[in-house]
Amino acid sequence: MAARLSACLLAALAYNQSAVVTPSSSSYNSSLTIYNLNIPILPAAVTYPSTTKQVSGIVKCAAEGNYKVQAKGGGHSYGNYGWGGESGEVVINLANLNGYSYDNSTGYATVGAGSQLGSVTTALYNSGGRAVAHGSCPDVGIGGHATIGGVGPTSRQWGATIDHVMSATVVLADGRIVTVSETENPDLLWALKGAGGSFFVATEFVFRTEAAPAGGVSYSYAFEGLNATAQAQVFKDFQTFISNPSLSWELYILMVGLPTVIEVTGSFFGSLEDFNALGLEQAFSITPVANVTVIPNWLDMVAIWATESENAEKPAYFYAKSLDVLPDALLSDDTIDSMFEYLTTTPDNALTYELEVQLVSGAMAEIASNATAFPHRDVLYWIFAYAATRGPVSNTTIDFLDGFNDVIYSAFPNETFYAYAGYVDPLLSNGPELYWADNLPRLEQIKKEYDERDVFHNPQSVPVGDGECDW
Numbered sequence: 001m002a003a004r005l006s007a008c009l010l011a012a013l014a015y016n017q018s019a020v021v022t023p024s025s026s027s028y029n030s031s032l033t034i035y036n037l038n039i040p041i042l043p044a045a046v047t048y049p050s051t052t053k054q055v056s057g058i059v060k061c062a063a064e065g066n067y068k069v070q071a072k073g074g075g076h077s078y079g080n081y082g083w084g085g086e087s088g089e090v091v092i093n094l095a096n097l098n099g100y101s102y103d104n105s106t107g108y109a110t111v112g113a114g115s116q117l118g119s120v121t122t123a124l125y126n127s128g129g130r131a132v133a134h135g136s137c138p139d140v141g142i143g144g145h146a147t148i149g150g151v152g153p154t155s156r157q158w159g160a161t162i163d164h165v166m167s168a169t170v171v172l173a174d175g176r177i178v179t180v181s182e183t184e185n186p187d188l189l190w191a192l193k194g195a196g197g198s199f200f201v202a203t204e205f206v207f208r209t210e211a212a213p214a215g216g217v218s219y220s221y222a223f224e225g226l227n228a229t230a231q232a233q234v235f236k237d238f239q240t241f242i243s244n245p246s247l248s249w250e251l252y253i254l255m256v257g258l259p260t261v262i263e264v265t266g267s268f269f270g271s272l273e274d275f276n277a278l279g280l281e282q283a284f285s286i287t288p289v290a291n292v293t294v295i296p297n298w299l300d301m302v303a304i305w306a307t308e309s310e311n312a313e314k315p316a317y318f319y320a321k322s323l324d325v326l327p328d329a330l331l332s333d334d335t336i337d338s339m340f341e342y343l344t345t346t347p348d349n350a351l352t353y354e355l356e357v358q359l360v361s362g363a364m365a366e367i368a369s370n371a372t373a374f375p376h377r378d379v380l381y382w383i384f385a386y387a388a389t390r391g392p393v394s395n396t397t398i399d400f401l402d403g404f405n406d407v408i409y410s411a412f413p414n415e416t417f418y419a420y421a422g423y424v425d426p427l428l429s430n431g432p433e434l435y436w437a438d439n440l441p442r443l444e445q446i447k448k449e450y451d452e453r454d455v456f457h458n459p460q461s462v463p464v465g466d467g468e469c470d471w
Contacts, residue, residue, distance in 0.1 A: 002044065005065045005090070009045055012057025019054075021046040032083070038317045038393045039080045039426065042087040046072075050096040052169055052177055052203040059201065059455065060175040062090040068457040071201040073141020074116055076313070078320050079426035081197070082144065085458035094143050097203050102127035107209050108166060113143035113202045121302050124209060131212035131298060133158040136305035139313050146205055147196025148422045149374050151382075153252040153267055153305060154213075156362030162193035162374055163367065164207040170200035173455040191446050191462075194374030194421070195436060198443070198462035199450055212298040213269040216250075220265040221281060221288035232340040234262050234286060235357075236333055241283040242359045242381060243330055248278065249362040257355035259346060264288070265308070267301055318388040321401050321425050323408060323417040327361070327380040335411040342407050347396045356384040375437040376418060383408070384423055398427065424460060431460035441465070 006022050013019040021031045022045045031046050044067055049055045062069045068089040072082035079085050094114030100123045101110045109127065111120055118138025124130040134145060135152035142161075146168075150161020158164070167181035170188065180188040191199050223234050238255050241247075253266040264284075268275040272294050281290055295301045325331060331339075346353055359381045369377045385404050387397050409417060419425060421435035432440055444465030447454075454464055 001065060005045060005061060005067065008061035008064065009047055009058060009090075012061055013047065013049060013054055019048040019050075021048075033075060033315070034080055034083065035075050035315050036078055036080050036318060037315055038319065039085070040087075041080050041083040041085070043084060043091045044088050046091045046093055048093050048096055052097070052171065055092060055097075055171045055201050055203055056175045056177055058090065058092055059171050059173065063173060063175070063453065063455050069201070069455050070197065070458055071113070071143060073114060073143035073145075074137075074139050076137065076140050077144065077424060078318075079424045079459065081424065081458040081460075082141075085426065085460070089457070092201055094141065094201075094203070099204070102130070102209075104128070109207045109209055111142055111205050111207060113141075113146075113168075113204060115142045116140065117142060117145065118302075118306065122299065125212055125299055127209075129212045129298070130209040132161060132164040132207050132209055134161050136302075137309045137313050138302075138306045142205065143202055144197065145422075146207075147192050147194075147202055149194060149376075149420065151358070151360060151364070151420070151422065153301075154210075154269070155360055155364055156249045156252065157269065158210055159363045159367065160374065162372055163363075164209070165189070165193060165205055166208050167206045168192060168196075168202045169204040170196075170202045172200050173451040173453065187446050188450065191373050191443060193372035194439070195443055195462050197458070198447060198456055200456065213301070215294070215296045215298065216270060216301060217268040217272055217275040217292060218266075218295050218301065218304050219268065219275070219280070219290070219292045220263055221284070221290050223262040223264075223284075223286055223288050224260065226262065226286070228340040228344050229337070230286060231257070231262055231343075232333075232336045234264075234284060235336050235340070237284045237286075238264060238357070239330060239336070239381075241280065243327060245327070248274075250274075251278065251359075253280075253359045255355075255357040257343075257357075259343075259353065267295075267304075316388045317391055317393050318386060319393045319398055319401055319425075319427075320384065320386040320423055321405055322382055322384050322420045322423045323405055324376055324379040324420075325381050325383065326378055329412060329415060330380075331408065332411060335408060338407050338411075339404065342404055345400070345403075347394075347400050353385070353387045353400070356382075356386070358382050358384070369437070370439060370442075373436060373439050373443055374421075375439045376420065379418075382420060384420075421460075426459060428460070432462060435460070436462070 097114035
């Protein structure tokens with residue numbers, strides 16, 4: 001079977017030996033640039049197409065041999081889902097599909113799915129100062145970003161990356177190449193915006209663009225040397241500040257918590273005078289070490305985010321979790337106290353832990369939760385918990401992060417906390433339910449229509465529906 005697959009893939013890729021890597025290839029091990037080292041993956045093949053037609057051929061070969069398929073862009077899935085998430089799948093590396101063009105008459109940009117955020121940002125800015133919403137890591141691939149969510153610094157102003165997608169060229173499970181848009185295959189466009197990897201391989205996107213901000217303010221407030229009680233107070237003040245419904249949508253704000261420091265950091269897309277008028281520093285009852293800088297242009301602002309996220313781009317042994325907090329279910333003072341008291345029990349074998357609390361809302365909340373497959377429109381902020389270790393992640397570390405989330409869950413026994421598919425937790429037994437919430441039944445039916453054999457599969461992809469349902 002392996003020989004048959006290899007022969008089929010070579011034919012699909014014009015007999016370019018370097019475009020098909022299998023376990024028998026000398027370059028096989030070096031091709032496996034796995035992001036989460038805790039999840040080793042051995043694909044059946046890694047392919048490097050240069051055209052959408054070649055992608056179609058690869059999908060046909062895999063389907064004929066009963067292999068599963070996943071596309072790899074930047075390769076930053078926490079579960080290594082771009083590599084299939086488990087061994088034995090056919091991986092389509094999209095790196096060569098990195099074209100770019102811009103239409104001045106419409107303000108639309110056409111972007112290859114193998115492009116990375118850094119190159120897309122620069123190309124857009126060089127096209128008359130344009131931009132789209134996206135995350136902060138420049139090496140993240142646009143293909144996964146634009147089919148999962150794409151939440152980032154400008155999401156409060158503009159929404160997510162998925163909200164900028166006007167259309168896309170995709171390859172279906174039977175190898176057909178189709179366009180998805182509001183007028184062509186609109187059900188697939190809906191699925192693309194939050195769950196695309198379960199339905200097809202996207203090879204090209206058309207994005208509507210925004211005028212890039214003319215610089216702004218970069219800021220950080222560091223709170224160092226605090227005990228658990230004082231750290232909890234910083235969180236309480238932070239939550240009070242960001243829960244103000246009239247807070248400017250031009251504010252991007254994170255709280256990053258490490259064992260020895262809490263940092264409130266972000267950007268403001270406006271003047272220094274308007275930033276100071278927000279009263280952010282004065283919102284805290286504990287005085288921080290402040291660093292506020294005026295940034296002259298958009299690319300300089302983007303470069304700051306890239307520097308801040310540099311460590312997040314490196315392969316590591318790690319485990320991560322996410323949960324959402326809604327504006328009508330804020331964490332109580334007692335819950336926050338319990339969170340930070342719990343964090344004093346960090347296991348000795350954990351290299352480091354990090355909490356990241358990111359405000360969203362704003363423009364994100366202006367879109368209905370069922371308007372796209374991505375359902376998390378009413379979220380006020382996300383809590384992301386991350387632990388990296390020196391070697392394979394132990395059960396102790398997993399239990400530590402699970403226990404942190406349990407502190408919050410226990411305060412809301414009748415509530416369901418959802419999770420973000422962009423920060424997958426491979427150990428969730430009900431991942432699809434938490435990633436796609438009430439949109440999952442519709443996704444399952446679309447899956448049944450377009451990929452009943454589950455060709456596009458990872459351990460937490462949308463399952464095939466088992467019957468008709470209302471949604």
